[in-house]
Amino acid sequence: MLPKLLAPAGNLDKLIMAVEYGADEVYFAGKTMGMRAGGKNFTSKDLEFGIDYCHKHGRKSNITVNIAPHNDDLQGLEEYLKYLQTIGADALIVADPGVIEVVKQTIPDMRIHLSTQANTTNFHSANFWYKQGVSRIVLARELSFPEIEAIVKNSPKELEFETFVHGAMCISYSGRCLLSSFMTGRYSNKGDCAQACRWKYNLVEEKRPGEYYPIDEDEEGTFIMNSKDMCMVEHLQKFKDLGITALKIEGRNKSEYYTAIAVRSYRNALDELEKPESERNTKYWKEEVEKSSHRDFSYGFFFGNPYKDGQLYTSSSYIRTYDVVGIIRSYDKLTGTCVIEQRNKFSEGDTLECFGPKGTHFEVIAKNMQDKDGNKIESAPHAQMTVKMDMDHEVEPYFILRKKVEE
Known part of the structure; x- marks a missing residue:
């Protein structure tokens, strides 16, 4: 069976584009509790339309409720969860164990997908979350193929696994970062990351304030924490062989065009897995995703720690052709x-x-x-x-x- 293709949507236009271009499932957020505060996200009216649009086209809707909440963030949570169930949300993507507990108590029949923010990197954690009522785990992005294989083999057959295959990577463990809040007061774990890891940095010696030394020989400084984007469109067979349930594209804040080109490329590349290898057009689909705005690509951690190959130290600019x-x-x-x-x-x-x-x-x-x-x-x-x-x-x-x- 082919893995499902899961696409991002930061607004209704992107959701429609994701559905039209072949996503099996779409993930998006309401105005609260989602990890992309910078996006417009969905009003209540948009949530209802978006979920209905997915269902009319035979697709699933996964709503993100995956910030790391403080007490104040939990006000009205039960009412919001009941509302999401009423309008037909198919699953909730959750990271916080307290929120998971509230979901189970408030809407016990709702499917719970564990966010990558929970950083699941081993099968004991996977089994723990399965016992808590989680039906699908979005694995941490820092895993290799052998590690994923071991997790799948040592977990219940009923437990589904989802992996990111395309989009921005993070210098911190699957987004668990305090750099943005420390430097700007914008809390990345509440969806408001300032992407301080993408900024230019120079070295200052303690007794020489005001004297800035480039960490690397470059007139613009260096981007010491700037991760390359992930692109795995050439290696989808491996995910199918491992029994991964869903493949996830990152990019709720990206454009309609990005949504269309990424979903189109991965949809076609996935469908071609059912053809003989000689009839697959994999090279073309890789060239197509390169025609959307992106940073330099890497394979993430799937083939091992990328070390320098995972970072771009000269610029944080996007490539746009x-x-x-x-x-x-x-x-x-x-x-x-x-x-x-x-x-x-x-x-x-x-x-x-x-x-x-x-x-x-x-x-x-x-x-x-x-x-x-x-x-x-x-x-x-x-x-x-x-x-x-x-x-x-x-x-x-x-x-x-x-x-x-x-x-």
Whole structure:
């Protein structure tokens, strides 16, 4: 059986994109108790719509309730949990044992997924959490394949395991960090990380205040704690062989385009595991995820401690080779005209790439561009403006147009 693909959603647009591009499950948060305070997250109305949208498309909704709460954070928790059950949440992602206890007491039938914030790194811990009512464990990101294999083999067959396969890594143990709160007062374990590990650092000697020495020979200082991003799209067979239940993509604060390209690449690469190896397009899907904004990639800890290969000491900047220029909202087969919602400027005559959930991308030339009233235009410079354009290929809503960034 193929592992399930679990996608992030920081808002409704990203949730819809995750579902349309093939995620089996989507994880997202309400306005409280989630580990991504910087994201817009979901209002009550959005939670209800999002869960319903998942269910209408045969997908599961996993709601994050995984901060490390202080006493004040627990006010109204029982009411919130009852509300999530009422609107049909399929599972809750929880890290704190106290919150797990409240979930069991308040909504005992709810599935509990243990967050990676709980740092599960051995099978004794896995067995402990299973006895506490946890049905799935999101393993710590600091595990190798042999360690994961030992955990799975020495745990109850009913216990599910989930692993991150793509996205940002952390200098601390699966996000258990105090650096942000110490330096800025923003509490990473409550979802408000300032990402102080991504900043530039220099060395100061105690008796020479004001004299800054680069830790490495670089005119911009050094990024001593800057982790590379994880990308395991080339190695999905291993997770299937180990019996992992779900593969998780990181990135609730990333863009719609990131959600689409990551989910599309992993969905297709997963489905191709059922084909002979010679018929798989793994290299293409790796190239596709590289077309979304990312840091340098690594394999995390899956093949052992990455040491220097896991860190990038020269910059925390993202690599961006393509801009998404529009999302297709409709297509008229009779006229060959599509309606596009603009995301970045593009112009008449531009060579664009277009893709949908399945298959490889194809090139199109922007031609016969019109505004929403049918007036001829030479470019689309305004954010989210409606553009009509001829399209020689048949497309569907949520197909994406992108343009290579000029060097």
